[in-house]
Amino acid sequence: MKRVLVREILQSDTSGFDVLVKGWVRTKRDSKGFSFLEVNDGSTIKNIQVVAEESMPGYDEVLKISTGCSVAVEGELVDSPGKGQKYEIKARSIHVYGWADSERYPLQKKNHTFEFLREIAHLRPRTNTFGAVLRVRNALSYAIHSFFQNKGFVYVHTPIITASDCEGAGEMFRVTTLDLKNVPIVNGDIDYEEDFFGKKAGLTVSGQLEGELLATALGNIYTFGPTFRAENSNTSRHLAEFWMVEPEMAFAELPDDISLAEEFLKYIFKYCIDTCPDDLEFFDMRIQKGLISSLEDIILSNFEIITYTEAVDILKKSGEKFEYPVEWGTDLQSEHERYITEKKFNKPVVVTDYPKDIKAFYMKLNDDGKTVRAMDVLVPRIGEIIGGSEREYRYDVLVDRMKNSGLNPEEYWWYLDIRRFGSVPHAGFGLGFERTVQYITGMQNIRDVIPFPRTPKSADF
């Protein structure tokens, strides 16, 4: 008989036919003469209840089944007389593929803390929460691709290993084949000419610069890949290895960028609501009350767009007591961003036109000479989810900005060439994929929305 998925069974309009399901036992309850098994196969957060009666062949084996065992169950799908489920399987035979010694199997049929589950990351996908996280993660990935594909954006692959010494977005992990116990030295410095690439190389901290090169040929592009930051960040919002989405549009200015970000977020949220209703219901009930309606609110909302200068004004007039003072020219603190998006507007807020000194060199300088065409999208609960800008496409201005930022324009000759030949206004943004999963699921710690998180002092599994 052909195996069917639990998701398909639960969607069936009728019962009374034979089925074969394969999955893992979540829990078992024994009574005199019969047992209830709950089997989950990962196709849905819901389990299928299996009833095994004493009279069935091999019942003495069934009695030995415990949480975690992998099984194949063949039997008739019947309407369940009990409460809590529509259907159940009246088992005719149960085959155990693999036992799970109940004295050693760490997952119990009780709530575990996320901290504990992180220590057994190889088993936590078998829990309700992580199964749901991973299904939402999958749906979100697909939504990202379908959004951009529907709009004709070209999915491009930017390098993971890069030899640009200073991309400027954060500390890089070094990539080397040098013998660390015997590093070649020339004039007191490491001789990178002997290294694999003949120069200092590292893992990418952003695909943006290369993305710009491709956008100024193909028009609209996006990247969706892994990104690495060697920052010693110990927070619930940072990973050393995470996934980032970076669209880049040629012939586009900041308002186009903002529109794209807003349309994009609404699309991917709606896609997840539509395709993962059971998982989101679980998150709404167990992780973050009101989650679904807050996502629906955002889909229907118009994002607030304010300038940095207006934001500073709002904060100064707020009457709130902030730990850090608000001063034009300094970066907004987490508490400030939270006030703006959570208290003042209670919806996503796009803050634009930041002072040039607190933003990256590649952002387009405004006519006032003081601010740049940057935008941060702030959302309630997690703060900055998107950072983007219109890029400086004027060659001379960009060279000046590089020099003022302490960068050597010669090392960016290829980046500057784009401005030298057929330069066009262009704009793009970066979206932290895991932060977005956090936002959609309500999960508080970013380490719990990626299967195997990499953080300082932690790279197990």
Next chain:
RNA sequence: UCCCCUGUAGCUCAGUCGGUAGAGCAAGUGGCUGUUAACCACUGGGUCGCAAGUUCGAGUCUUGCCGGGGGAGCCA
């Protein structure tokens, strides 16, 4: 990297004034004809994170190290 909290049974935690280890759940055994975090009874289960120090005596006090959590910075 900084500040605060924390580390005791498989898990979640309690442990008073320094006097030699407790609960709930889980697990094991038995019971129960429809369970839903099943229920009832009984049983087993400990390098108190690691190292040093103070003390007649340390889970408890002191110092150092390591891990975990929350917040900050950096950022996505």
